[in-house]
Amino acid sequence: MSTKPPSLTERRKAATQLDIARAAAELFTERGPDDTTAEDIAQRAGVALRTFYRYFRSKQDAVAPLLAGGADRWRAGLAATEPGTSLPAALERSIAGSLGAEGPEAEEGLRWTRGLLRAAERDPALRAVWYRVNHESEERLRAVLTALAPPGTDPLELRLTAAAATAAIRVALETWSQTDAPLRGEGAPAELAVRCLRELTGGGTRRPAGEE
Numbered sequence: 390m391s392t393k394p395p396s397l398t399e400r401r402k403a404a405t406q407l408d409i410a411r412a413a414a415e416l417f418t419e420r421g422p423d424d425t426t427a428e429d430i431a432q433r434a435g436v437a438l439r440t441f442y443r444y445f446r447s448k449q450d451a452v453a454p455l456l457a458g459g460a461d462r463w464r465a466g467l468a469a470t471e472p473g474t475s476l477p478a479a480l481e482r483s484i485a486g487s488l489g490a491e492g493p494e495a496e497e498g499l500r501w502t503r504g505l506l507r508a509a510e511r512d513p514a515l516r517a518v519w520y521r522v523n524h525e526s527e528e529r530l531r532a533v534l535t536a537l538a539p540p541g542t543d544p545l546e547l548r549l550t551a552a553a554a555t556a557a558i559r560v561a562l563e564t565w566s567q568t569d570a571p572l573r574g575e576g577a578p579a580e581l582a583v584r585c586l587r588e589l590t591g592g593g594t595r596r597p598a599g600e601e
Contacts, residue, residue: 402444403454405436405440405444406444406445406454407454407455407458408434408435408436409430409431409434409436409441409444409445409451410451410452410453410454410455411434411455411501412430412431412433412434412451413425413430413433413434413448413451413452414452414455414501414504414505415433416429416430416433417452417504417505417508417515418504418508421508421511421512422448422449422508422511422512422514422515423512425448426448427441427442427445427447427448427451430448430451447514449512449514449515449517449518450518452501452505452515452518453518453521453522455498455501455502455505456502456505456518456519456522457522457525457526458498459487459488459495459498459499459502460522460523460526460558462487462495463483463484463486463487463488463558464526464529464530464533466483466486466487467479467480467483467530467533467537468533468536468537470482470483470537474537476534476537476538476550477590479537480550480554480586480590481583481586481587484554484557484558484579484582484583484586485579485582485583488558488561488577488578488579488582489573489579490572490573490577490578490579496572499572499578500572502562502566503562503565503566505519506519506562506563506566506567507566507567519559523555523556523559526555527551527552527555528551530551530554530555531547531548531551534547534550534551535547550590553586553589553590554586554589554590556585556589557582557583557585557586557588557589558578558582558585560581560585561578561581561582561584561585562578562582564581565577565578565581
């Protein structure tokens with residue numbers, strides 16, 4: 390099903406949010422969250438403080454667009470899966486593709502994520518933003534999986550699959566961020582996430598009764 394493209398106003402809003410998010414991530418990396426204020430972030434982003442608070446409730450909340458960007462691309466790739474593809478295969482392929490650091494945007498996103506997750510170890514409010522981003526991604530993933538699953542698939546199975554896939558990526562990124570492993574290859578996010586997914590799903594979603 391086609392979706393309506395974002396309006397010019399929506400695109401400008403998203404661009405401003407991303408500029409603020411990058412400014413916040415830069416300052417958190419340079420100074421740490423404790424030594425960064427909302428005023429600092431607004432100044433670095435080149436916006437008024439009131440503009441900052443129009444989009445974000447707190448300085449930690451400002452990095453949410455960066456932390457959510459990879460998940461947004463992942464779900465979009467998964468939603469484009471060819472009809473008839475099994476959910477386990479589709480999930481593995483989409484996770485490997487989205488975390489594979491192919492292209493400058495993906496590489497930048499992973500580097501920001503690593504820095505922010507390291508900073509979050511010492512900042513409970515930043516950790517809370519990370520967990521919220523993951524929860525929201527899981528809810529949106531359920532809708533994508535429901536659209537891809539065969540008719541009659543148990544909703545509980547889909548919910549568990551969404552939770553497992555989201556947890557696999559979260560644990561993989563948290564584990565990777567604590568190391569100096571590369572963006573690609575052994576120990577990289579894509580490899581870790583696929584390993585986590587296989588451990589958590591044990592083969593993925595079951596098909597409806599009578600189709601196994």
